Amino acid sequence: xxxxxxxxxxxxxxxxxxxxxxxxxxxxxxxxxxxxxxxxxxxxxxxxxxxxxxxxxxxxxxxxxxxxxxxxxxxxxxxxxxxxxxxxxxxxxxxxxxxxxxxxxxxxxxxxxxxxxxxxxxxxxxxxxxxxxxxxxxxxxxxxxxxxxxxxxxxxxxxxxxxxxxxxxxxxxxxxxxxxxxxxxxxxxxxxxxxxxxxxxxxxxxxxxxxxxxxxxxxxxxxxxxxxxxxxxxxxxxxxxxxxxxxxxxxxxxxxxxxxxxxx
Amino acid sequence: xxxxxxxxxxxxxxxxxxxxxxxxxxxxxxxxxxxxxxxxxxxxxxxxxxxxxxxxxxxxxxxxxxxxxxxxxxxxxxxxxxxxxxxxxxxxxxxxxxxxxxxxxxxxxxxxxxxxxxxxxxxxxxxxxxxxxxxxxxxxxxxxxxxxxxxxxxxxxxxxxxxxxxxxxxxxxxxxxxxxxxxxxxxxxxxxxxxxxxxxxxxxxxxxxxxxxxxxxxxxxxxxxxxxxxxxxxxxxxxxxxxxxxxxxxxxxxxxxxxxxxxxxxxxxxxxxxxxxxxxxxxxxxxxxxxxxxx
Amino acid sequence: xxxxxxxxxxxxxxxxxxxxxxxxxxxxxxxxxxxxxxxxxxxxxxxxxxxxxxxxxxxxxxxxxxxxxxxxxxxxxxxxxxxxxxxxxxxxxxxxxxxxxxxxxxxxxxxxxxxxxxxxxxxxxxxxxxxxxxxxxxxxxxxxxxxxxxxxxxxxxxxxxxxxxxxxxxxxxxxxxxxxxxxxxxxxxxxxxxxxxxxxxxxxxxxxxxxxxxxxxxxxxxxxxxxxxxxxxxxxxxxxxxxxxxxxxxxxxxxxxxxxxxxxxxxxxxxxxxxxxxxxxxxxxxxxxxxxxxxxxxxxxxxxxxxxxxxxxxxxxxxxxxxx
Numbered sequence: 001x002x003x004x005x006x007x008x009x010x011x012x013x014x015x016x017x018x019x020x021x022x023x024x025x026x027x028x029x030x031x032x033x034x035x036x037x038x039x040x041x042x043x044x045x046x047x048x049x050x051x052x053x054x055x056x057x058x059x060x061x062x063x064x065x066x067x068x069x070x071x072x073x074x075x076x077x078x079x080x081x082x083x084x085x086x087x088x089x090x091x092x093x094x095x096x097x098x099x100x101x102x103x104x105x106x107x108x109x110x111x112x113x114x115x116x117x118x119x120x121x122x123x124x125x126x127x128x129x130x131x132x133x134x135x136x137x138x139x140x141x142x143x144x145x146x147x148x149x150x151x152x153x154x155x156x157x158x159x160x161x162x163x164x165x166x167x168x169x170x171x172x173x174x175x176x177x178x179x180x181x182x183x184x185x186x187x188x189x190x191x192x193x194x195x196x197x198x199x200x201x202x203x204x205x206x207x208x209x210x211x212x213x214x215x216x217x218x219x220x221x222x223x224x225x226x227x228x229x230x231x232x233x234x235x236x237x238x239x240x241x242x243x244x245x246x247x248x249x250x251x252x253x254x255x256x257x258x259x260x261x262x263x264x
Numbered sequence: 265x266x267x268x269x270x271x272x273x274x275x276x277x278x279x280x281x282x283x284x285x286x287x288x289x290x291x292x293x294x295x296x297x298x299x300x301x302x303x304x305x306x307x308x309x310x311x312x313x314x315x316x317x318x319x320x321x322x323x324x325x326x327x328x329x330x331x332x333x334x335x336x337x338x339x340x341x342x343x344x345x346x347x348x349x350x351x352x353x354x355x356x357x358x359x360x361x362x363x364x365x366x367x368x369x370x371x372x373x374x375x376x377x378x379x380x381x382x383x384x385x386x387x388x389x390x391x392x393x394x395x396x397x398x399x400x401x402x403x404x405x406x407x408x409x410x411x412x413x414x415x416x417x418x419x420x421x422x423x424x425x426x427x428x429x430x431x432x433x434x435x436x437x438x439x440x441x442x443x444x445x446x447x448x449x450x451x452x453x454x455x456x457x458x459x460x461x462x463x464x465x466x467x468x469x470x471x472x473x474x475x476x477x478x479x480x481x482x483x484x485x486x487x488x489x490x491x492x493x494x495x496x497x498x499x500x501x502x503x504x505x506x507x508x509x510x511x512x513x514x515x516x517x518x519x520x521x522x523x524x525x526x527x528x529x530x531x532x533x534x535x536x537x538x539x540x541x542x543x544x545x546x547x548x549x550x551x552x553x554x555x556x557x558x559x
Numbered sequence: 560x561x562x563x564x565x566x567x568x569x570x571x572x573x574x575x576x577x578x579x580x581x582x583x584x585x586x587x588x589x590x591x592x593x594x595x596x597x598x599x600x601x602x603x604x605x606x607x608x609x610x611x612x613x614x615x616x617x618x619x620x621x622x623x624x625x626x627x628x629x630x631x632x633x634x635x636x637x638x639x640x641x642x643x644x645x646x647x648x649x650x651x652x653x654x655x656x657x658x659x660x661x662x663x664x665x666x667x668x669x670x671x672x673x674x675x676x677x678x679x680x681x682x683x684x685x686x687x688x689x690x691x692x693x694x695x696x697x698x699x700x701x702x703x704x705x706x707x708x709x710x711x712x713x714x715x716x717x718x719x720x721x722x723x724x725x726x727x728x729x730x731x732x733x734x735x736x737x738x739x740x741x742x743x744x745x746x747x748x749x750x751x752x753x754x755x756x757x758x759x760x761x762x763x764x765x766x767x768x769x770x771x772x773x774x775x776x777x778x779x780x781x782x783x784x785x786x787x788x789x790x791x792x793x794x795x796x797x798x799x800x801x802x803x804x805x806x807x808x809x810x811x812x813x814x815x816x817x818x819x820x821x822x823x824x825x826x827x828x829x830x831x832x833x834x835x836x837x838x839x840x841x842x843x844x845x846x847x848x849x850x851x852x853x854x855x856x857x858x859x860x861x862x863x864x865x866x867x868x869x870x871x872x873x874x875x876x877x878x879x880x881x882x883x
Binding site for chain 1: 744
């Protein structure tokens, strides 16, 4: 499925004049961009370009110092991270942040948190409704494990999985929250070729389910293959945006990347 | 109003100076290690009781007793770092808190074994009756306390701002690895901070003992109020600690005078809670910096 | 966890229920029933603390204060207003929950050191109130003539009856907590402890959960306080001071804070140490507590329940506790 024939829908996520300063350093500066619904949106840029900062702002882990973020027609700046998760934005982390001492199944069950409600009393007293809900959480969690192909590891402690599977598990946990958009921070980092290929298929399957995907990634092959739109950040500012083929031919982008490689 | 008020202010300043010194003790260890030492109050108690021991049973002159008590408590600080904190590198904040609490309990328990439960006193540093100024009587000891406190604050500020050792110590907290790479012996700086902080706590203990006596279980409350001053002034801020300490002292003394003497201990603690809840970075700390702190 | 835990629970329940029959025939140890009543009461307090420390990764030095608020609420309501103890107990729970909510809301936003200091300060303030409000609490000299408990008109006055009442309550609390931990809420709590950012990213309101655990701990302490009041029928502020908060922390640490069983084992052990064996060395008591706490914190961070899997010191201690 290539990007050319894609029917672009309205925006699901809009950033208006977004800025994030740490003391005197501007990690993001007047970022204006809209992510259309239902696509795979890649975010690329040299190290320190502000990609992870952008994700942290969207998911509420950081409160941007300027501008606004509109998700599904509603401003989300200032909302607590758990509220943003509830509203339909899920994410993974650049450095895998699983609950390592809990089982694979429990990790995904946690993803069901915003879609379930039993509180302290209901769970402590084992109210009937709570038991039903617990069963439902378990079933749903297995569904998502099946989707990513980790069902056979359900009872394993998450920290003992190989890195590749941990990354996949993190995606399953994010999907279990039933997001409308999922932010993947370097999902292919540390994966081998075969794993990366499978990851690409999984990400496309996720889009197939109607979930918008936003991903930060350094693996250009993967990006060019699966993404519909690419946003290029450079020193916290939007350098370019467009379809993969447009970006491939963009002089400014090439220069930024060559400059980066020249330094390394 | 009138003389009563000024009388309360004088005693507030005196006790406030003590809190400021305890707060500075917290600040020194915190500046270098980012650890809050829950045994800080016990250093104050030990300082006072050691001085009683040197001046009483050993019949040393007061100034020698002062020096010996401060030095000995410094050694206790050193021992605490070497044998306890040094063993607990790389542990979580929760464990470090529990470990310093354990040390405080041990110090308190040891003091009770040695001195029993009675309060002890010391003679005032200079003889002679209170000085009367416009009806307000000032104990000479109060002047000693305020003087020594000022000396400590000025001295430490200069030490940390100007001297190479002081700057090196601060660098350790900022980034221990970078400090190590720059050739600063981090380990050495850490135990220097424990010695210094114990010594200053002890000095506070010695100078307050002639005014309000000292007993084995005074440490916790003094420590807590000192922490209140440290938090209110902004952790790591020496000047802030001085101002906040004096504020707490004044609040406590005025409350004791006008409202209720029973609740005077609660005043400083309520202020501590308010400071923590409303302005955790303190009056003089920056909230930007507080966000970057690990603990 | 599941099935094995219930088996342990069954085993423990069996042991606890036959314990009085085992010790009463022997004169030298027959008073152990009385010690165990106290151990049960303290267990309620430490179970709450263990939830907070081991599962939510937070530290509280206010547990004795909540124990005291529960005790004094019961004591004052029953002796000054003639309220039935069975109504005074839930009243104490409500008061504790409200106070814990008020203190916990701002306090639990604080990080490690600050939180410990805030709860410490709060605990001391509460103790000062107990000592100062002489008209209500009797002040430092204490409060006496608090009525005992009655069930269906019968006064509970035998140690046996108290023993089963207290331990029955402890087991109910344990079951409540186990259910809680093996559910949506428990998973969320463990998640907060392990990886707070990730927990937030899947929609766990971390601050709210921490406050609720804090409240739960306070409510359990209130029940304990009420039972304590009617068992000993007199109160003194010194039973609820800072030292006691530290003792509760010690109990949890000694047993092992990542397990409710740890809290139970630690509490029973330390109650016997305190009530029985340390009586001989009363002067040494504080020192011994400090030593035990230090040794456990440095060398056995998982407490007694971790002994079966204990290995000599690892280079990097297992991540027993997260960043608080």
